[in-house]
Amino acid sequence: MNSVILRAGTRYLAGLLLLFSLYMLIRGHNEPGGGFIGGLIGSTGFVLFAVACGTADARRALRTSPQNIAVAGLGIALLAGLAAALFGDSFLTGQWLFVGATETTKGLPISTVLVFDIGVYLVVFGSVLTLVFAMEEEI
Amino acid sequence: MSEPTDAPRSGGVVGLLPVALSAVLFAWFMTHTPVIAAAGSLRWEMAWVPALNISLSFLLDGLSLTFALLISGIGALVFLYSNTYLGAHPQFHRFVLFLLSFMLAMLGLVLADNLITLFVFWELTTITSYLLIGFGHETTKGRRSALQALFVTGAGALAMLAGFILLGFVAGSFELSVILTQSEMLKAHPLYVPILILILAGTFTKSAQFPFHFWLPNAMAAPTPVSAFLHSATMVKAGVYLMARLHPGLAGTDMWLWTLTIFGAVTAVIASILALRQTDLKQALAYTTLMALGVLTLFLGQESGYAMTAFATFLVVHSLYKAALFLVVGCMDHATGTREADILGGLARVMPVTAIAAALAAMSMAGFPPFLGFIGKELKYAGALGVASEPVLVVGALLLANALMFAVAGVVALRPFWLPAGGDTPRIPHEAPWPMLMGPVILASLGTLFGIYPDLLERTLVAPTVASLLGTIEDSKALTLWAGVNMPLILSIVTVAAGTVFYVIHRPLRAWLARIIDALPNFDRGWDRFLDGFKTFARWQTRIIQTGVLRQYMFANFATVLVGLGGTMVARQVAVTRPDLTDATWQSVALILLIIGGALVATATSSRIAAMAALGVVGIGVAMIFIVFSAPDVAITQLLVETLVVVLVAVALLRLPTLDAGGKRFRPVDAALGLGVGTVVTLTLLAMLELPLDRRVTDYFEVTSWSEAFGRNIVNVILVDFRALDTFGEIAVVVIAALAAYALLRTTQPLGRGKGKDEP
Numbered sequence: 007m008n009s010v011i012l013r014a015g016t017r018y019l020a021g022l023l024l025l026f027s028l029y030m031l032i033r034g035h036n037e038p039g040g041g042f043i044g045g046l047i048g049s050t051g052f053v054l055f056a057v058a059c060g061t062a063d064a065r066r067a068l069r070t071s072p073q074n075i076a077v078a079g080l081g082i083a084l085l086a087g088l089a090a091a092l093f094g095d096s097f098l099t100g101q102w103l104f105v106g107a108t109e110t111t112k113g114l115p116i117s118t119v120l121v122f123d124i125g126v127y128l129v130v131f132g133s134v135l136t137l138v139f140a141m142e143e144e145i
Numbered sequence: 146m147s148e149p150t151d152a153p154r155s156g157g158v159v160g161l162l163p164v165a166l167s168a169v170l171f172a173w174f175m176t177h178t179p180v181i182a183a184a185g186s187l188r189w190e191m192a193w194v195p196a197l198n199i200s201l202s203f204l205l206d207g208l209s210l211t212f213a214l215l216i217s218g219i220g221a222l223v224f225l226y227s228n229t230y231l232g233a234h235p236q237f238h239r240f241v242l243f244l245l246s247f248m249l250a251m252l253g254l255v256l257a258d259n260l261i262t263l264f265v266f267w268e269l270t271t272i273t274s275y276l277l278i279g280f281g282h283e284t285t286k287g288r289r290s291a292l293q294a295l296f297v298t299g300a301g302a303l304a305m306l307a308g309f310i311l312l313g314f315v316a317g318s319f320e321l322s323v324i325l326t327q328s329e330m331l332k333a334h335p336l337y338v339p340i341l342i343l344i345l346a347g348t349f350t351k352s353a354q355f356p357f358h359f360w361l362p363n364a365m366a367a368p369t370p371v372s373a374f375l376h377s378a379t380m381v382k383a384g385v386y387l388m389a390r391l392h393p394g395l396a397g398t399d400m401w402l403w404t405l406t407i408f409g410a411v412t413a414v415i416a417s418i419l420a421l422r423q424t425d426l427k428q429a430l431a432y433t434t435l436m437a438l439g440v441l442t443l444f445l446g447q448e449s450g451y452a453m454t455a456f457a458t459f460l461v462v463h464s465l466y467k468a469a470l471f472l473v474v475g476c477m478d479h480a481t482g483t484r485e486a487d488i489l490g491g492l493a494r495v496m497p498v499t500a501i502a503a504a505l506a507a508m509s510m511a512g513f514p515p516f517l518g519f520i521g522k523e524l525k526y527a528g529a530l531g532v533a534s535e536p537v538l539v540v541g542a543l544l545l546a547n548a549l550m551f552a553v554a555g556v557v558a559l560r561p562f563w564l565p566a567g568g569d570t571p572r573i574p575h576e577a578p579w580p581m582l583m584g585p586v587i588l589a590s591l592g593t594l595f596g597i598y599p600d601l602l603e604r605t606l607v608a609p610t611v612a613s614l615l616g617t618i619e620d621s622k623a624l625t626l627w628a629g630v631n632m633p634l635i636l637s638i639v640t641v642a643a644g645t646v647f648y649v650i651h652r653p654l655r656a657w658l659a660r661i662i663d664a665l666p667n668f669d670r671g672w673d674r675f676l677d678g679f680k681t682f683a684r685w686q687t688r689i690i691q692t693g694v695l696r697q698y699m700f701a702n703f704a705t706v707l708v709g710l711g712g713t714m715v716a717r718q719v720a721v722t723r724p725d726l727t728d729a730t731w732q733s734v735a736l737i738l739l740i741i742g743g744a745l746v747a748t749a750t751s752s753r754i755a756a757m758a759a760l761g762v763v764g765i766g767v768a769m770i771f772i773v774f775s776a777p778d779v780a781i782t783q784l785l786v787e788t789l790v791v792v793l794v795a796v797a798l799l800r801l802p803t804l805d806a807g808g809k810r811f812r813p814v815d816a817a818l819g820l821g822v823g824t825v826v827t828l829t830l831l832a833m834l835e836l837p838l839d840r841r842v843t844d845y846f847e848v849t850s851w852s853e854a855f856g857r858n859i860v861n862v863i864l865v866d867f868r869a870l871d872t873f874g875e876i877a878v879v880v881i882a883a884l885a886a887y888a889l890l891r892t893t894q895p896l897g898r899g900k901g902k903d904e905p
Contacts, residue, residue: 038778038858039778046786049789073887076883083876087873100866119866130876137886
């Protein structure tokens with residue numbers, strides 16, 4: 007597809023979508039969102055990019071192959087699950103750390119659950135892009 | 146296999162490590178002989194899967210110690226031998242890894258006290274032996290033999306696993322030491338017969354009993370050290386070991402007695418006839434191994450002290466002389482480049498050490514005094530005479546088998562060394578290097594030593610083995626060279642006489658046998674026919690089921706849903722009342738009309754773009770329903786997936802023909818199926834609405850999602866915390882699916898691939 011308007015618009019849209027996907031990922035625990043939705047939104051950003059500028063450019067922009075991202079995501083999720091073993095809990099038990107928590111406020115929660123969700127994000131992101139890029143290139 | 150080379154090169158440190166390891170293991174097992182000889186036993190246990198009653202438990206008693214010593218001892222010698230024999234092979238390291246894994250698996254098998262642990266080790270020996278037989282994988286024969294051994298023993302093992310599970314449930318434990326104390330209960334149990342059949346299916350295939358015997362001679366495609374180790378002393382004896390192990394618990398019924406006696410006797414006789422027919426020395430030895438396995442099985446059918454002593458003694462005798470002879474044949478092959486009995490001759494002059502080792506081992510095999518083989522043979526006859534029901538038949542079978550084995554011993558060890566050669570060998574013969582001589586010499590000398598001092602073997606191994614079979618050491622019979630003139634001695638003399646006759650006439654006999662055997666149905670060829678038939682069947686059913694037409698797969702899926710759901714509703718007589726529509730709002734009515742409209746357009750249109758857009762309308766309609774019922778996460782996901790589907794289909798559209806290219810505008814069967822599935826699903830949903838809503842799970846998550854998982858979005862908390870393992874499984878599936886689709890897209894070459902690549 008060769009459209010100047012789409013290409014020009016994509017520059018902003020793709021970046022916005024990526025940013026929005028991270029926002030969805032982070033807020034997921036308390037508001038609608040999460041790794042799965044975040045990954046889907048993030049991938050639409052790159053899908054748009056691929057449609058507008060071609061998969062070659064999209065692959066370059068991604069810097070690594072989407073398969074690697076998907077597999078890395080699976081690995082991160084696995085590590086997040088295994089981390090529970092360090093604290094003597096069984097596989098995938100969430101571990102929490104509340105940075106700066108006081109009597110009244112919860113502080114900044116950091117957890118292996120978030121790491122797990124990041125893994126999910128990367129898996130969905132990488133898998134969708136693997137499929138879309140391959141479809142665009144091969145068909 | 147012509148792996149031996151003229152210039153033997155040692156395998157280096159990698160080749161020597163397993164020698165040291167097996168020697169250490171052998172020494173470690175030796176230190177336990179005093180305890181075991183005092184009829185004691187040792188047990189180790191470690192929890193593995195406590196929830197399923199599976200533990201890593203090991204038992205060292207007379208029986209397992211005998212096997213462990215044979216495995217580690219012969220293992221050390223075979224590793225030393227292979228180091229020279231195969232040291233120059235480019236894949237020698239791989240070979241060492243396979244053989245070492247096999248040895249450790251085999252040790253685990255004979256020491257395991259838990260049925261499931263035993264089964265795991267059993268299958269490990271199956272897999273490693275597959276790799277070892279198929280070591281010469283560049284030949285069709287090697288691959289075929291390996292696969293045949295894997296299929297036959299693997300199929301038997303599966304049956305055996307079923308038998309183990311039944312046995313475990315009946316006995317209430319998977320621990321052998323617990324199971325075997327409940328002999329009376331087991332034998333009276335209605336499941337005794339199925340258990341026995343299933344387990345014997347495993348042991349008979351592993352120990353190559355007739356009619357599963359055909360894989361073992363084929364397995365000689367393996368390098369000679371492998372044959373010496375696996376197919377004489379260890380793996381094929383795993384089946385015998387298991388029957389011996391279960392003997393205290395399952396033996397003593399007519400079924401056990403007759404099954405083992407008949408299969409054992411038939412195997413022994415057929416194998417010894419087939420052995421005489423072979424001209425390849427290794428093949429001849431393979432068939433005598435079958436004969437030995439038959440005899441061992443036959444004795445395990447009995448319960449008398451004589452039979453058990455005969456079993457224990459013959460087990461050791463056979464392992465010693467058979468491993469020695471296999472290694473000798475390997476030396477000959479190495480030195481001359483051939484194993485053909487008709488060519489080899491006069492080797493005693495150039496290979497004196499090999500010749501002497503061969504002679505010692507062969508005399509033990511033939512059963513001459515003062516070798517251990519003689520004692521073994523006397524005991525065999527004594528045991529056979531003690532057979533309760535049909536002593537004449539059993540003795541007759543044994544006599545024939547022993548006489549034929551006597552003749553084969555002559556063919557293997559007398560002719561090639563001491564008689565004139567029948568032709569020129571491919572290589573100039575030379576004596577084998579010392580690492581290759583160690584094995585045959587030590588093993589053959591042990592056979593002589595134990596023959597002269599049978600007491601040595603009796604106290605340390607034979608009596609404890611009998612004790613683990615019969616429960617008491619008292620029943621073990623004495624091992625003596627001279628027991629006076631009695632029936633066994635007379636039978637021995639008859640054996641030697643008949644064996645000499647067989648040896649003298651073995652050439653005309655062989656020609657005659659070859660004619661007869663070729664005329665008879667051949668199990669090996671039968672196996673090929675079976676496999677071919679199986680492949681034809683597989684092709685046929687693949688053609689029927691895997692049509693490659695997506696529409697037919699979808700049809701099958703939806704038809705299954707229709708029959709499953711509809712059938713259940715009819716069978717359970719689910720009554721569906723008309724839903725109450727009075728509180729329907731105009732929004733929901735509009736949404737539903739939108740969805741129905743989209744679905745109708747999608748079915749009616751012949752343009753793919755229109756169909757896709759219409760399906761998109763349906764999808765968005767469903768997403769809006771989610772929003773109406775406040776499930777934003779699901780709605781967002783649905784919308785995003787719809788978007789991505791549009792992209793994917795749009796890409797694929799370029800390549801697809803228009804819908805209904807065949808000109809069929811109306812498909813009544815598809816329409817009926819679609820309507821049917823829709824109706825049934827709707828009815829199911831309505832029926833579910835009539836049940837009171839169980840809010841226990843919802844309430845639980847509403848309460849705990851904040852207090853325990855610190856999240857307010859229940860959907861997400863369930864996904865990443867409460868049900869994280871499910872999610873982990875799902876994302877693994879996503880990755881696998883993406884990679885598989887990627888591989889498929891990359892490898893299939895659609896029409897005009899080159900053109901497709903250039904297009905945007």
